[in-house]
Amino acid sequence: MRNVVIGFLGTQLDMGKKRRWKPTPSLVAHDHFDVHRLELLYDLKFNRLAHQVKREVEELSPETEVLLQQMDLDDPWDFQEVYGKLFDFARGYGFDEDREQYHVHLTTGTHVAQICWFLLTESRHIPARLIQTGPPGPNEDIPKFDIIDLDLSRYNALQQRFDQLSREYSDQLKNGIETRNPQYNALIDRIELIASNSDEPILLLGESGTGKTQLAERIYTLKLDRRRVKGRLVHVNCATLNGPDALATLFGQRRSYLGQAGTERTGLLREADGGVLFLDEIDELGWNEQSVLLHAIETGRFYPLGSDHEITCRFQIIAGANRDLHTLAAAGQFRPDLLARLNMWRFTLPALRSRREDIEANLKFELSRSERALGTQVGFNADAHEAYLKFATNPATQWPGNFRDFSGSIKRLYTLAPRGRITRTMVEEEIANLRSSWAAATSDTDFTSVHHVLGDAALDIDPFDLVQLARVIHTCQNTPNLSAAGRELFAMSRQKRKTQNDADRLRKYLQKFGLDWETVTSSRGGQD
The missing domain is CATH 3.40.50.300 (P-loop containing nucleotide triphosphate hydrolases)
Known part of the structure; x- marks a missing residue:
């Protein structure tokens, strides 16, 4: 692969016959890096210096081809002008990455030019690595030469x-x-x-x-x-x-x-x-x-x-x-x-009933938050912890208020805990309290949903069936698909069956009332 270096003429550092170190000629002073072609960008005002540097490079390395590329800049500190002209230069260059490796010399040019070089190489408008050169140190003859690779995937620690x-x-x-x-x-x-x-x-x-x-x-x-x-x-x-x-x-x-x-x-x-x-x-x-x-x-x-x-x-x-x-x-x-x-x-954001595997982690978080708020340490007895998690993660537990219900439940248990321990009896009372409040809150709205889905046909349904159908419609409208709704509705009985086709059981139940999944869920509220 041929090495090609692109860079600006150093209008200050490359000038003068007695200067010990010049950045552009120093590019060809390294045995480990052969420069086959040097593309030197220069302003017409510095035409004489550009040709002088070209001769110096050719004398140091006769095998290096030096091409002078005129790029006049009204203001080399104007970001818009510099970036625009370098961008146009890159688009018209014709990079051949199969045959050549490209490098951009950062040391010369204004700070604005250096920033533009970085942006163009980082975005791959110029498929190149960056070269930074410097004068030799004390008691050294070889100028400094570093290649900066912008491929961060190679830097494991970074x-x-x-x-x-x-x-x-x-x-x-x-x-x-x-x-x-x-x-x-x-x-x-x-x-x-x-x-x-x-x-x-x-x-x-x-x-x-x-x-x-x-x-x-x-x-x-x-x-x-x-x-x-x-x-x-x-x-x-x-x-x-x-x-x-x-x-x-x-x-x-x-x-x-x-x-x-x-x-x-x-x-x-x-x-x-x-x-x-x-x-x-x-x-x-x-x-x-x-x-x-x-x-x-x-x-x-x-x-x-x-x-x-x-x-x-x-x-x-x-x-x-x-x-x-x-x-x-x-x-x-x-x-x-x-x-x-x-x-x-x-x-x-998914509902809490769709994130049951996260309930235990959120339980720990709510306990910690309550401890910070009240300044006392409280924990569950082992049997109480098991009972609460079994209830909270059960597919039949809907959590209609999501984290508001969940957080409020933990706060009540925490506040009422005697001697800092939440007991099994407290958990059972809290579960009964939640079920009671949910039933009271959903009864009227659920019956309304039955009438909304069935219209006047809902008037012909027995009150016994109306309660059951209301729960089924509510579950269907708050779950993502037929199978998930079936798992929640048949959470207890499915454990005793050899085959667990919950979706088919639910589909047959809906058919009794002339309903299907699409009809029931077409009016679901608050869904995205």
């Missing part, structure tokens, strides 16, 4: 440090909880990558209680650590922005608004300048507010109420929603153009 840092950021997003659910871990890894490298909006979807608010806060902390933001996190609950004050709360208000003295308000968007605006429950935001918000996100500008002057501020967006925004947009309840702007990076 790669391991990058991988470790990435894992630390992912752990930070998981709040240090050792989760095992593959779907959730893959989601967190992707969020870590996006949050570290993109300033575009992030949309967090999922049922209430799946942890959208906590994740948004940790994404902000990650962005702060990665220096992608400098400002604060401003949390906006869009469900509370109702009535005439909604626009003023978001965008601010002048004291003289509506022709009367009032309170001047900064507005939440201005408070988020340079930071992150977290729009929680954005599916509850009014139509007018959506319109003004879209303009502010796209342009970074908006008018406070009563002001004739636009405010300019820049912020990053994280939005959270419990309901399917595409369904709302189709129904005319959410602006499609705002959805398109927010939908750049979209993540749906």
Whole structure:
């Protein structure tokens, strides 16, 4: 392979006959590195020096071909000009990597040129390695010569440090909880990558209680650590922005608004300048507010109420929603153009019932958090721990409130624990309490879902069957597929059967009422 070196003429270091060391001629002074061709970039103002250096190189190494490439620069410190001309040079060069190895000489040229060389080689617009040369040290005759290889995959120690840092950021997003659910871990890894490298909006979807608010806060902390933001996190609950004050709360208000003295308000968007605006429950935001918000996100500008002057501020967006925004947009309840702007990076957080393998790790986390809050140490008795985990991980346990239910349950056990121990009796009482509260909360809404699916035909169903069918529909609408719904509904009886075709059992049950999976789930709420 022939070695080709590309570099700028050193308008200072390559000048003068009595200089002990000149970077460009020194390239051919190394026995271990033969330069077959030297492409020397120079400005016409230094034409004489370029030809002088060419002769010096040819005298030192007659086998080196020196090609002078004229590149005139109005301002060698103008990044746009230097990068643009080097980029054009690279595109028109015609690299032949099968026959030649390319190197870029970093020592000559301005610091701006060195940065441009690095960017072009790192992006492979120039398929080259970098060469750094230097004068010989005291009592040395050979100039310094180093090849910088930008292929980080060859540097195992560096790669391991990058991988470790990435894992630390992912752990930070998981709040240090050792989760095992593959779907959730893959989601967190992707969020870590996006949050570290993109300033575009992030949309967090999922049922209430799946942890959208906590994740948004940790994404902000990650962005702060990665220096992608400098400002604060401003949390906006869009469900509370109702009535005439909604626009003023978001965008601010002048004291003289509506022709009367009032309170001047900064507005939440201005408070988020340079930071992150977290729009929680954005599916509850009014139509007018959506319109003004879209303009502010796209342009970074908006008018406070009563002001004739636009405010300019820049912020990053994280939005959270419990309901399917595409369904709302189709129904005319959410602006499609705002959805398109927010939908750049979209993540749906799985429900707790879909992450049962993570329940034990979250149990440890909730205990530790309660200990820090109350200042006392509490633990489970062995039989109590086993009983609680058996209940919590059972497919029949739906956790309708997700982590809100789970966290509240642990706090109650922790607070009521006598002498710092959670007993089996306490666990059984807590389980009964959860089941009772869930039954009370879902009874009315479940019967409504039966009527929604069957219409007037629901009036002909016996009350006994109505209760059972309501539970089946509720389970189907909150599980990803027919098999998963069957596993939850037949969680106990399936253990006693030799064959466990839960999906077929559920399909036959639905057929009794003239239903199928598609009909039942076509109206599922809050799904993405």
